[in-house]
Structures are given as C-alpha cells and as structure tokens.
Amino acid sequence: MVDPRVSIIDERMRDIRKVIAVSSGKGGVGKSLIASILGLTLAKKGYKVGLFDLDFTSPSTHIILGIEGVQPKEDKGIIPPKVHGLEYMSIVYYSRDQATPLRGADVSNALIELLSITKWGKLDFLVLDMPPGIGDATLDLIRLIKKAEFLIVTTPSQLAFETVKKLASLLNGLRVPIVGVVENMKMNQSETIRQQTQKLGLTYLSGIPYDPNIEKTIGKTNRLLDTRFAKKVEQIVPSL
Amino acid sequence: MHEWALAEAVIAAAAEAAEKERLKEITEVWIKVGELQQVELDILEFALSQLKTDKFKNAKFKIATAKAELQCRVCGHKWVFNKETLDKDAAEAIHFVPEVAHTYIKCPKCGSPDFEIIEGRGVWLESIKGAK
Numbered sequence: 001m002v003d004p005r006v007s008i009i010d011e012r013m014r015d016i017r018k019v020i021a022v023s024s025g026k027g028g029v030g031k032s033l034i035a036s037i038l039g040l041t042l043a044k045k046g047y048k049v050g051l052f053d054l055d056f057t058s059p060s061t062h063i064i065l066g067i068e069g070v071q072p073k074e075d076k077g078i079i080p081p082k083v084h085g086l087e088y089m090s091i092v093y094y095s096r097d098q099a100t101p102l103r104g105a106d107v108s109n110a111l112i113e114l115l116s117i118t119k120w121g122k123l124d125f126l127v128l129d130m131p132p133g134i135g136d137a138t139l140d141l142i143r144l145i146k147k148a149e150f151l152i153v154t155t156p157s158q159l160a161f162e163t164v165k166k167l168a169s170l171l172n173g174l175r176v177p178i179v180g181v182v183e184n185m186k187m188n189q190s191e192t193i194r195q196q197t198q199k200l201g202l203t204y205l206s207g208i209p210y211d212p213n214i215e216k217t218i219g220k221t222n223r224l225l226d227t228r229f230a231k232k233v234e235q236i237v238p239s240l
Numbered sequence: 241m242h243e244w245a246l247a248e249a250v251i252a253a254a255a256e257a258a259e260k261e262r263l264k265e266i267t268e269v270w271i272k273v274g275e276l277q278q279v280e281l282d283i284l285e286f287a288l289s290q291l292k293t294d295k296f297k298n299a300k301f302k303i304a305t306a307k308a309e310l311q312c313r314v315c316g317h318k319w320v321f322n323k324e325t326l327d328k329d330a331a332e333a334i335h336f337v338p339e340v341a342h343t344y345i346k347c348p349k350c351g352s353p354d355f356e357i358i359e360g361r362g363v364w365l366e367s368i369k370g371a372k
C-alpha cells in the first residue's frame with residue numbers, strides 16, 4: 001500500500017520559486033502576524049505570493065487579514081482565492097472556523113491532502129505560517145517540500161532563543177536552508193539576540209519593537225501595512 | 241471535481257512504483273478508496289483514463305471501496321461513517337480534507353471528537369502489475 005498523494009507534491013510545488021516557512025520553537029512569538037504582513041508586503045511589491053496557514057488546530061492568519069466569506073474554486077484540484085493580492089489557503093475553508101481537534105497523524109494527513117490537491121500555479125513566494133514547535137508540521141514540511149526555507153521568529157527572551165538554537169541545529173543537521181532570525185516584541189535596544197544569532201552563523205533579519213497599537217489594526221490590511229511593525233517586516237525582503 | 245488531483249497522484253505514484261520494479265508496461269493498478277472521503281468513483285475513473293501516460297496504455301484500473309471505520313479514543317466505541325448523518329456542507333468539507341471529520345463528527349456514544357479513523361479514509365494505491 002502506497003499513499004499516492006505524496007508523489008504529486010513536487011509537481012504541485014514546481015512553479016513556486018521560494019517557499020518560506022515562518023516558524024519558531026516557542027508559541028506566541030508573532031509568527032502569524034509576521035507571515036501575514038510579509039505576504040502582504042511582498043504582494044504590494046508586485047510579487048506573486050501565496051499564503052498558506054499551516055496551523056490547522058489554531059489558524060489565525062484569516063483573522064489578521066480579515067478574510068471572510070471566500071472559498072477556493074475547484075478545477076481539477078483546489079484553486080486558492082486571491083484576497084488582498086495573496087493566493088490564500090487555510091483549513092478554515094473546510095472547518096468553517098469551528099474547533100478542529102487533531103492528533104499528530106491527523107495534522108500530517110491534512111497537510112499532505114492540502115499539499116496534493118492545492119494548485120498554486122506560478123508564484124514567486126509561498127509563505128507558510130507554521131504552528132509552534134518542532135512537531136508534525138515541521139517534520140512533514142522538511143520531508144515533503146524540499147525547497148522550503150525557514151525563517152525563525154524569536155522574542156528577546158532567552159527562553160525563546162533557546163528553542164531557536166534547537167530548531168536551527170535540527171535544520172542545519174538536515175541541510176535545510178535558514179533565511180535568518182527575526183526578533184519580535186523588542187522592548188529596548190538590547191543587542192543580545194543579534195549577537196547570539198550571529199554567533200550561530202545565522203542572519204539577523206530584523207528587530208521588531210513591541211507595538212501596543214498593533215491589536216487595533218488586526219483585520220484591517222491597510223492599517224496593518226501602515227504600522228512600524230510592517231516597516232520592520234519590510235526589512236526582511238532583501239534577504240529572501 | 242478535485243478527484244482529478246487525486247487521480248493525478250495515483251498515476252504519479254503508480255509510475256514511481258513501476259520505475260522501482262523496472263516495469264516497462266503497467267497492466268493493472270489496484271486502488272482502494274475509503275468512504276470517508278466520498279470520492280466520486282465515476283469521475284476518478286474517468287480522470288484516470290484521461291491522465292494515463294504511455295506506460296499505462298493497456299492498464300486496467302481496479303477500484304475497491306472500503307467502509308470508513310471510526311473508533312472513539314475515549315470510550316472505545318467503534319462505528320461506521322455514514323454520510324447521511326451529516327449536512328451537505330459538512331460532508332463536502334470532509335470530502336476535501338477528511339480530517340475535518342473531527343469538526344463535524346462526534347462519537348455517537350460519548351460525544352467526543354477524539355476518534356481514530358481506523359480504515360477507509362481516502363485514496364490508496366494498493367498494488368500494480370505489469371511486464372518487464
């Protein structure tokens with residue numbers, strides 16, 4: 001018995017130039033916000049961009065981007081709808097934003113299913129919003145999408161940065177490219193995380209300040225792009 | 241109509257398997273389709289016939305279906321998935337991503353969504369036959 005879906009994934013990814021997995025060892029560090037704003041920023045610069053929310057049990061990017069009332073089209077597969085300039089894919093199309101309790105094997109299965117039926121077409125960038133941690137989604141991504149590159153998000157906390165080291169060492173061991181590290185929710189000008197990142201031989205992509213006003217912009221894409229947060233995310237683009 | 245995407249996967253997987261077994265020609269492709277995904281067999285068969293490459297020109301596609309068996313992890317109750325118990329939207333969502341069954345289906349005995357899909361989830365390539 002062979003799972004046939006795995007055999008078609010390369011073909012589905014063929015016309016995508018770069019796949020950027022926004023990931024972290026710890027939860028709540030800002031991956032979804034960064035992935036969403038990075039997607040919007042790249043689209044605004046004229047790139048063809050897809051955004052795929054891979055946090056199946058707690059999807060957030062549709063809320064950040066205020067996406068509602070759209071569904072993919074069916075044409076010998078699934079064609080993600082274009083929203084705010086992004087080809088947008090999420091399990092919420094199928095879970096109708098209700099609780100979807102999934103065990104690890106289910107997460108894998110859903111990921112393989114969506115990767116094998118989604119037709120992205122030609123893209124410059126596919127941005128993936130990953131669930132936290134080094135779990136099923138991360139391992140499957142490494143196994144199934146050979147061209148995936150990781151963008152690792154941390155906070156200034158040593159607790160978060162310790163997980164960056166672990167994730168980076170796993171990825172390095174497997175020769176998976178790491179775009180670099182983004183430090184989010186900075187409260188001061190400390191250079192510690194920058195130095196530690198460089199000591200690991202990784203690129204420090206950007207330091208994003210803690211912005212108490214970001215909450216008010218959630219769901220409003222124009223206002224999201226007007227924040228300091230977005231300006232700092234834009235700094236990542238030349239390194240991609 | 242996303243059966244086409246699944247058919248493409250079957251053809252790609254069968255071609256890969258044939259490559260491994262060094263088969264020049266494939267004569268039979270055995271496919272198992274689980275009922276949870278509610279694949280339209282007519283469309284799947286038609287798509288397979290349209291997508292097949294040279295290697296498959298004499299191939300017969302043998303499709304068997306399997307009941308979807310679910311078992312509750314909390315109380316151990318086993319039951320068979322029945323599409324008729326779902327509304328149309330839920331059934332369609334499960335058709336695309338069978339895992340969202342955990343959103344719409346609960347254990348009929350204890351009400352838990354924590355069940356295992358023991359058998360009959362989706363499309364499997366069971367085996368191929370061919371000539372070297």
Ligand SMILES: Nc1ncnc2c1ncn2[C@@H]1O[C@H](COP(=O)(O)OP(=O)(O)OP(=O)(O)O)[C@@H](O)[C@H]1O
Pocket residue numbers: 024026027028029030031032033034055058060130131132184185186208209210211212214215229
């Ligand atoms: N720079 C920032 N300033 C202020 N609030 C922020 C900042 N970055 C993220 N947040 C807030 O922190 C919370 C977590 O952000 P987000 O959901 O993007 O994190 P995540 O890493 O995706 O979380 P999870 O691991 O649960 O997926 C959100 O409420 C978000 O609005």
Ligand SMILES: [Mg+2]
Pocket residue numbers: 031032033055060129130131
């Ligand atoms: Mg998130």
Ligand SMILES: [Zn+2]
Pocket residue numbers: 312313314315316317347348349350351352
């Ligand atoms: Zn039960």
